[in-house]
Amino acid sequence: MIARLAWRSIWRNRRRTLITIISIGFGLACTIFFIAIGEGVYAQLIDQVVRMQAGHITMENPSYRDGPAVDLWLKAPESLRSQIERLPQVERTKQIIIGQGIARSGSGDVSATLMGIEPSVELDTSPLVRHIVAGRYLDDDDGPWVVIGSELAKRLKLGVGKKMVITTNDAAGNLVDVLCRVRGIFETGSVEIDRYFIQAPIDFARRLFGLPEEGATQLGVVLRIPQAQESVLQETRLMVAEQDIAVLPWQEVIPEIASYIKLDKGSNLIFQAILIFLILFTIFNTILMSVLERQREFAVLLALGTKPLLLRLQILMESVYLGLIGCALGLLVGGLAAWAVQVWGIDLRSLLKEGFTISGFAVSTKMHARVTIGLLLGTAGLVFGATLILSLIPMHRATRLSIVDQLR
Amino acid sequence: MANIVSLQKVTKNYGQGDALTQALRGVNLIVEAGEFTAMAGPSGSGKSTLLNIIGGLDRPTSGRVEVDGREINAMSNTELGLLRRERIGFIFQSYNLIPVLTALENAEYVLMLQGIPTAERRKRVREVLKEVGLEGLENRYPRQLSGGQQQRVAIARAIVSEPALVLADEPTANVDSETGKALLDLMRNLNEEKGVTFFFSTHEEAVMKRARRLLQLRDGVIFNDEAH
Numbered sequence: 001m002i003a004r005l006a007w008r009s010i011w012r013n014r015r016r017t018l019i020t021i022i023s024i025g026f027g028l029a030c031t032i033f034f035i036a037i038g039e040g041v042y043a044q045l046i047d048q049v050v051r052m053q054a055g056h057i058t059m060e061n062p063s064y065r066d067g068p069a070v071d072l073w074l075k076a077p078e079s080l081r082s083q084i085e086r087l088p089q090v091e092r093t094k095q096i097i098i099g100q101g102i103a104r105s106g107s108g109d110v111s112a113t114l115m116g117i118e119p120s121v122e123l124d125t126s127p128l129v130r131h132i133v134a135g136r137y138l139d140d141d142d143g144p145w146v147v148i149g150s151e152l153a154k155r156l157k158l159g160v161g162k163k164m165v166i167t168t169n170d171a172a173g174n175l176v177d178v179l180c181r182v183r184g185i186f187e188t189g190s191v192e193i194d195r196y197f198i199q200a201p202i203d204f205a206r207r208l209f210g211l212p213e214e215g216a217t218q219l220g221v222v223l224r225i226p227q228a229q230e231s232v233l234q235e236t237r238l239m240v241a242e243q244d245i246a247v248l249p250w251q252e253v254i255p256e257i258a259s260y261i262k263l264d265k266g267s268n269l270i271f272q273a274i275l276i277f278l279i280l281f282t283i284f285n286t287i288l289m290s291v292l293e294r295q296r297e298f299a300v301l302l303a304l305g306t307k308p309l310l311l312r313l314q315i316l317m318e319s320v321y322l323g324l325i326g327c328a329l330g331l332l333v334g335g336l337a338a339w340a341v342q343v344w345g346i347d348l349r350s351l352l353k354e355g356f357t358i359s360g361f362a363v364s365t366k367m368h369a370r371v372t373i374g375l376l377l378g379t380a381g382l383v384f385g386a387t388l389i390l391s392l393i394p395m396h397r398a399t400r401l402s403i404v405d406q407l408r
Numbered sequence: 409m410a411n412i413v414s415l416q417k418v419t420k421n422y423g424q425g426d427a428l429t430q431a432l433r434g435v436n437l438i439v440e441a442g443e444f445t446a447m448a449g450p451s452g453s454g455k456s457t458l459l460n461i462i463g464g465l466d467r468p469t470s471g472r473v474e475v476d477g478r479e480i481n482a483m484s485n486t487e488l489g490l491l492r493r494e495r496i497g498f499i500f501q502s503y504n505l506i507p508v509l510t511a512l513e514n515a516e517y518v519l520m521l522q523g524i525p526t527a528e529r530r531k532r533v534r535e536v537l538k539e540v541g542l543e544g545l546e547n548r549y550p551r552q553l554s555g556g557q558q559q560r561v562a563i564a565r566a567i568v569s570e571p572a573l574v575l576a577d578e579p580t581a582n583v584d585s586e587t588g589k590a591l592l593d594l595m596r597n598l599n600e601e602k603g604v605t606f607f608f609s610t611h612e613e614a615v616m617k618r619a620r621r622l623l624q625l626r627d628g629v630i631f632n633d634e635a636h
Contacts, residue, residue, distance in 0.1 A: 001516070001517070001520045005506070005508060005509065008509070011508075296504070297504075303465055304492065305489050305493020305494070305521055308489075310521075404465050407465070407504070408456070
């Protein structure tokens with residue numbers, strides 16, 4: 001009967017109850033939607049960056065982080081790569097060589113980052129391949145051919161098939177010059193990448209930097225399941241435990257992205273907390289009002305011998321009903337909206353004509369949300385729990401009233 | 409007959425210092441089981457205060473109060489609540505039914521508090537509603553009932569648990585005289601046929617005349633106690 005009484009009580013002021021339910025639902029839906037969008041963008045960003053760089057997990061010389069240079073290389077034998085690729089969470093391993101140099105043409109010179117890559121692996125894993133705007137991407141058989149960014153091409157007035165010279169220091173410290181030709185031009189939307197980034201086949205890079213076969217500055221591990229990063233990290237560390245190799249998560253290799261995400265999550269959290277606070281304040285107000293205007297009724301119930309605990313239970317149940325309906329509505333609306341954006345995405349090209357970058361890395365203008373059961377249940381649980389906690393004060397007030405004063 | 413209510417030198421003060429109001433001044437009273445007692449007096453004479461103290465809704469400033477053979481002065485709020493639930497029925501001037509419960513559910517509420525199984529309490533409530541003339545109206549909400557019918561529901565709620573005492577605060581004040589007369593007939597019949605003890609306040613002459621015992625209060629003192 002208490003459940004029935006609570007259920008009917010919430011509907012005696014239909015408009016107020018609907019406003020409360022919509023407030024809870026709207027707040028939860030917004031929270032789910034924005035968190036899902038944020039998580040989706042972070043996931044997209046991480047995915048693009050790690051695939052373009054040295055994977056979710058990077059193996060390198062332990063001294064490389066302190067002073068990145070091609071002489072701090074490691075040997076990445078095929079046997080090790082096969083062992084890692086046998087892990088079910090792993091998509092591919094990739095060898096890369098990263099070195100600095102100067103790119104020159106008849107029109108000038110620009111300092112650049114040269115990345116030696118395995119073209120067949122990059123074709124499967126790297127988003128850069130999709131950004132070729134002129135010519136084509138590299139083949140494993142390509143010799144001294146490179147792909148360069150559109151900004152670099154503009155500055156050096158280079159086109160497909162044109163010659164350029166790369167000057168750098170090899171692993172032994174010797175100054176070397178090498179002539180190469182442009183196979184393709186990419187445009188990622190990131191000024192930093194499009195202006196300073198050059199990719200070349202790894203064998204060509206090895207010759208340029210004087211590294212032996214299977215020598216690379218990094219061996220990257222691209223994961224099929226990014227959430228499995230920690231376990232793969234542990235397993236990979238065990239595989240190379242006997243060797244002098246550092247195994248690092250992407251957060252340590254590209255700390256600027258990790259910091260950006262942390263900071264952005266923090267500021268989003270503040271925004272979400274304010275939103276939730278405002279909504280909870282509305283809910284609190286509603287529950288309190290509903291209790292205050294029924295003080296006489298509660299006095300009658302107490303006069304009839306209702307235990308205060310039972311009265312509290314009735315008010316708690318009213319909050320449970322409001323919370324459950326509101327959360328169900330929020331889950332439905334927020335979950336569906338986020339799911340739709342996860343599946344179809346939102347294309348912001350018309351708003352972001354220039355594209356946008358985060359810490360120098362271009363992010364796709366087509367945003368996809370990322371909805372997880374944990375996100376849905378976690379946020380709904382938080383809002384539902386907060387709704388119940390908010391009913392504690394009205395509950396307390398209802399049972400502390402003076403029966404005589406209320407019945408007078 | 410056993411004493412249902414026993415008051416000895418009961419006083420009740422409100423406020424203090426210059427603002428002190430003495431609502432009851434040393435009231436002595438015995439109400440026996442089966443009585444049909446009315447309490448009359450002008451506004452501010454202490455009628456409601458006396459009812460509240462007997463019903464355990466308020467506490468006296470001094471004096472001894474016994475209800476159904478138990479001294480209630482030292483009872484905790486929880487014990488008083490239990491006493492009200494098990495032994496006292498209340499009828500309020502403005503009905504005070506729960507608007508979201510039907511007539512049947514309103515009357516059933518106290519039995520639910522007492523932990524009586526649903527089937528049994530439904531049976532009892534239907535019988536009582538029939539007794540008070542509400543057969544066929546069990547599923548109506550208070551807003552769908554007239555003032556007289558609502559007060560009948562309140563009477564049904566007060567007597568359904570067969571309490572030792574029913575306290576009524578001006579039960580006919582909010583209904584017309586015809587309905588008031590019918591309500592009083594109902595209460596009187598319940599008293600005569602079922603032995604329910606009624607103790608109620610009124611300031612209506614017609615109601616006073618129907619009581620078998622009439623107490624008259626003025627300035628917190630019972631100055632007249634007569635049997636009819």
